Amino acid sequence: MAPTRRSRQRNLLLRELRGRTDHPTAESLHAALRAQSEGMSLGTVYRNLGVLAAQGEILELAGEDCKRFDGNTAPHTHLCCEICGCMEDLPAAEDAAKRSLLEAAAAYAAQNGMEADGVRILFTGKCKNCAAPAPQTDETA
Amino acid sequence: MAPTRRSRQRNLLLRELRGRTDHPTAESLHAALRAQSEGMSLGTVYRNLGVLAAQGEILELAGEDCKRFDGNTAPHTHLCCEICGCMEDLPAAEDAAKRSLLEAAAAYAAQNGMEADGVRILFTGKCKNCAAPAPQTDETA
DNA sequence: TTATAATTAGGAATGATTCCTAATAAATAG
DNA sequence: CTATTTATTAGGAATCATTCCTAATTATAA
Numbered sequence: 001m002a003p004t005r006r007s008r009q010r011n012l013l014l015r016e017l018r019g020r021t022d023h024p025t026a027e028s029l030h031a032a033l034r035a036q037s038e039g040m041s042l043g044t045v046y047r048n049l050g051v052l053a054a055q056g057e058i059l060e061l062a063g064e065d066c067k068r069f070d071g072n073t074a075p076h077t078h079l080c081c082e083i084c085g086c087m088e089d090l091p092a093a094e095d096a097a098k099r100s101l102l103e104a105a106a107a108y109a110a111q112n113g114m115e116a117d118g119v120r121i122l123f124t125g126k127c128k129n130c131a132a133p134a135p136q137t138d139e140t141a
Numbered sequence: 142m143a144p145t146r147r148s149r150q151r152n153l154l155l156r157e158l159r160g161r162t163d164h165p166t167a168e169s170l171h172a173a174l175r176a177q178s179e180g181m182s183l184g185t186v187y188r189n190l191g192v193l194a195a196q197g198e199i200l201e202l203a204g205e206d207c208k209r210f211d212g213n214t215a216p217h218t219h220l221c222c223e224i225c226g227c228m229e230d231l232p233a234a235e236d237a238a239k240r241s242l243l244e245a246a247a248a249y250a251a252q253n254g255m256e257a258d259g260v261r262i263l264f265t266g267k268c269k270n271c272a273a274p275a276p277q278t279d280e281t282a
Numbered sequence: 283t284t285a286t287a288a289t290t291a292g293g294a295a296t297g298a299t300t301c302c303t304a305a306t307a308a309a310t311a312g
Numbered sequence: 313c314t315a316t317t318t319a320t321t322a323g324g325a326a327t328c329a330t331t332c333c334t335a336a337t338t339a340t341a342a
Contacts, residue, residue, distance in 0.1 A: 005308050005319055026299080041322045046299065048320095062203050065330095066298060079250060079257055088255065094245050097238040104235050105264045109220060113273070114229065116220055116266040123246045124259040131256045146288055146339050167330080182291045187330065189289095206299095207329055 004055070009040055010048045017058055017071035023078070023087040025066050063087060079123045083130035093121045145196070150174075150181055151189045158199055158212035164219070164228040166207050202228065220264045224271035234262050 016033055017024070024032070026045050033040040049069055053060040059070040061078065064085045075092040102119045109116040125131075157174055158165070165173070167186050174181040190210055194201040200211040202219065205226045216233040243260045250257040266272075 002319065003309090007308070007320055009321070027297095039322075041324095043300080043323065044321055062205075064203075077246070079246070079255060090246055090249055090257070093242050097241040097245075100238040101234050101242075101262060102264070104238075105218070105220070105231055106266075108231055109264075109266060113269040114220060114266060115272045116231070116264045118265040120261075120263040120265060121242060122261040122263075123243070123250075123257045124261060125247075125250060125255060125257040128254040131254060143288065144340090148289055148339070150290070180291075182293095184292065184331080185290055191331095 004051065009044050010051070012037060012040065013045060013048050014052060014057060014071070017052075017069055020071060021089065023061055023063075023068040023070050025063070025068055029069070061087065077121050077123060079125055079127065081127035081130050082124055083126055086127050088127050090123060145192065150185050151192070153178060153181065154186060154189050155193060155198060155212070158193075158210055161212065162230065164202055164204075164209040164211050166204070166209055170210070204228065218262050218264060220266055220268065222268035222271050223265055224267055227268050229268050231264060 012033055013029065016029060026042070026049060029049075030040065030042045030045045033045070049058070049060070049067075052058045053069075056073065059073055061068040061070055064080060068087055072089070077090045077093045078087045079090050080087050098119055098121065102116065105116040105119070153174055154170065157170060167183070167190060170190075171181065171183045171186045174186070190199070190201070190208075193199045194210070197214065200214055202209040202211055205221065209228055213230070218231045218234045219228045220231050221228050239260055239262065243257065246257040246260070
């Protein structure tokens with residue numbers, strides 16, 4: 001793999017993502033970076049997201065209809081809102097339960113010529129906004 | 142929702158999917174159905190996959206780069222191969238572990254104004270072919 | 283058989299993501 | 313500091329999965 005350079009764009013992208021707790025799409029990151037600095041093309045955003053993910057600096061999440069990215073690589077899980085499709089953080093899934101699932105899967109896999117080495121856990125439900133019974137009052141009014 | 146009719150195409154699609162244990166993409170289903178009967182457009186495949194999934198007759202899975210479909214709606218989980226991207230069946234994840242994960246997530250969510258009502262569990266690893274150390278011998282030779 | 287509306291073919295449109303190329307700019311050597 | 317090398321960028325074209333549109337078809341019920 002080619003050596004990596006510290007380009008202005010890559011640094012800005014990483015900083016932006018690290019500073020957010022939502023899980024933005026490439027488009028959303030592009031828009032945000034566009035607003036705060038000059039050069040930053042969409043292609044560059046995509047390419048650098050790929051580079052950073054490959055280096056393990058960020059996480060690439062499979063969203064409902066497009067990829068989402070997470071600057072927090074510490075172990076945690078996500079709640080995907082069935083209504084609006086957003087993703088929110090949840091604390092890390094309990095290790096015991098997780099381990100037990102993976103162990104069972106790994107054992108079965110081994111018996112069948114496969115290998116299971118990871119689990120991905122995604123909770124589904126409703127985010128704060130969509131769980132609220134009535135439309136939120138407009139706090140900006 | 143509009144009443145649903147038993148069109149030839151929808152029946153063929155469901156039969157094809159029920160008869161497979163891989164988790165085909167829309168394209169793959171389209172190709173298979175094309176080969177065995179006359180009329181079956183790609184748009185029709187997509188639309189009917191949507192209808193059947195909405196009716197709970199089939200499952201829609203988020204594959205690595207495109208959707209995959211499963212004619213088996215009985216509880217089970219999947220292994221997504223990191224090498225070739227295919228999805229294979231695994232037995233249902235242990236109920237106890239699953240329940241424990243969901244309970245913990247639901248409790249946290251409730252305290253924070255969210256609702257967690259489901260878990261999606263996906264194992265990652267290698268399928269039978271890709272786990273094999275050397276290239277498989279060509280059984281057709 | 284007939285009327286009604288769900289369904290189809292298939293091609294256009296959309297949207298996310300990748301790819302391509304000349305110009306630019308980190309990193310390094312001298 | 314300057315020159316050289318090559319990773320990186322802009323941004324527009326290309327790709328690919330998926331959705332949408334419309335006139336023609338067909339399942340269904342009366």
